[in-house]
Amino acid sequence: MPPAPVPPATSPFRDPRRLAATALRLLAITAAYYASGRLGLLEQLVIGGAKVTPLWPPTGVALTGLLLFGLGVWPAVALGALLVIGSLGPIHLASLGIVAGNTLAPVAACLILRRVGFRVELDRLRDGLALVFLGALAGMLISSTIGTAVLALDGSLPWGGFWSTWSAWWAGDAMGVLVITPLLLALRTIRFPLEAGPLDWIEPALLLLGTVAVTLLATSTTLSLLFLVFPLLIWAALRYQLLGAAPCAFVISVISVAAATHRSGPFSRHGVVADMVLLQALNGCAALTGLLLAALIAEQRNTYQRIEQACVQLSEVVARLAPGQAATRWLPPDEDGRP
Structure with missing residues (x-):
């Protein structure tokens, strides 16, 4: 009896429905990154000669998207970061460096969290500790270091204000992960029980x-x-x-x-x-x-x-x-x- 033929592997590029779902997912993450970035820019401070935000929500949006949908959505993060920077002025070489840092930081944080067995349910103490110390405090060192160095090399930031700007940048990105990522992961678990009455709320x-x-x-x-x-x-x-x-x-x-x-x-x-x-x-x-x-x-x-x-x-x-x-x-x- 001849062996049964093996069906060819289905590629997402050959399946229109999967391709459409992937495209919509990427567009949604890009839109969420851009919208949260515009909201974050409403509250800015000048520290060390550069404008920084005390809370940068897009880092939390980017890390959540990577944790839920995989590393394949990183182009949406990069595009969202580029659109946010483009909304502030013309794009130049330093802008591309900042985009690279803002993309690499959540990607690296996602890889580190996966390495230690992080679960998005956040129902273990080790998951909370991992998100705080590995995802936020360690992972966001990349974006703050690359972004501040790019501004200093470009001449937009005096070297005397490097460390004050770097610390504010790092703290803003880390707070974005600590505040926004748990919020988004929690909102996805909301269930509205049918038997719940007005008093339950x-x-x-x-x-x-x-x-x-x-x-x-x-x-x-x-x-x-x-x-x-x-x-x-x-x-x-x-x-x-x-x-x-x-x-x-x-x-x-x-x-x-x-x-x-x-x-x-x-x-x-x-x-x-x-x-x-x-x-x-x-x-x-x-x-x-x-x-x-x-x-x-x-x-x-x-x-x-x-x-x-x-x-x-x-x-x-x-x-x-x-x-x-x-x-x-x-x-x-x-x-x-x-x-």
């Missing part, structure tokens, strides 16, 4: 509105009240894990960036560099607290669920092995701890 709404109100209060007075945002952030992480902590951290970051760039509230008493240190310390601590606490609670809940499943399976095995005995099937305890 009261607590999340109060959490979000409370975070907005407290952050506005803390950033509108010269008193040192920025610590007031952390109880609400911890509450959100404990109750809703990443889906609660990520939006609250985003709200805190956006409001505090607006206050810092307008030199209002607690950001009006120091110089620009000192204000940026205060701002990034607040944003970094808020993102770290929410992300790591949410990942820790999710990991503990997953462990408890696995233990429950193992106990149920064990009770079923015991019941089958000793059918003549009055074996009580194991049931998980209720919320009060009673079996």
